[in-house]
Amino acid sequence: MKEDLKPSRRQFLKIGGAAIAMIPVLSVSGKAMATTNASMRAAMKYQNKPNGEKHCATCMQFIPGKTATALGGCKIFPGDTEISPQGYCVAWVAKPK
Numbered sequence: 168m169k170e171d172l173k174p175s176r177r178q179f180l181k182i183g184g185a186a187i188a189m190i191p192v193l194s195v196s197g198k199a200m201a202t203t204n205a206s207m208r209a210a211m212k213y214q215n216k217p218n219g220e221k222h223c224a225t226c227m228q229f230i231p232g233k234t235a236t237a238l239g240g241c242k243i244f245p246g247d248t249e250i251s252p253q254g255y256c257v258a259w260v261a262k263p264k
């Protein structure tokens with residue numbers, strides 16, 4: 168009976184060790200996915216501050232992050248995941264009410 172438990176305990180330790188080893192890999196890959204689209208930012212004159220009342224959070228192109236203040240995306244900035252809700256660019260269009 169004791170012999171039967173050894174393989175499963177060994178398997179458990181292997182799986183647990185592999186899971187622990189993946190934590191840094193997942194956190195690094197999560198950071199690697201956050202990126203900006205420099206060429207689109209330059210072309211659209213993106214800035215990390217509002218232009219008066221106009222800012223990304225009120226733009227119909229904005230893709231919100233996990234919270235109201237979190238960085239998000241923009242439908243016209245492919246691959247950019249660091250758009251500030253307080254940012255602005257010349258392509259700003261009011262979100263429909």
Ligand code: SF4
Nearest residue numbers: 223226228229241256
């Ligand atoms: S179009 Fe410009 S203002 Fe609108 S969400 Fe995208 S970056 Fe912000």
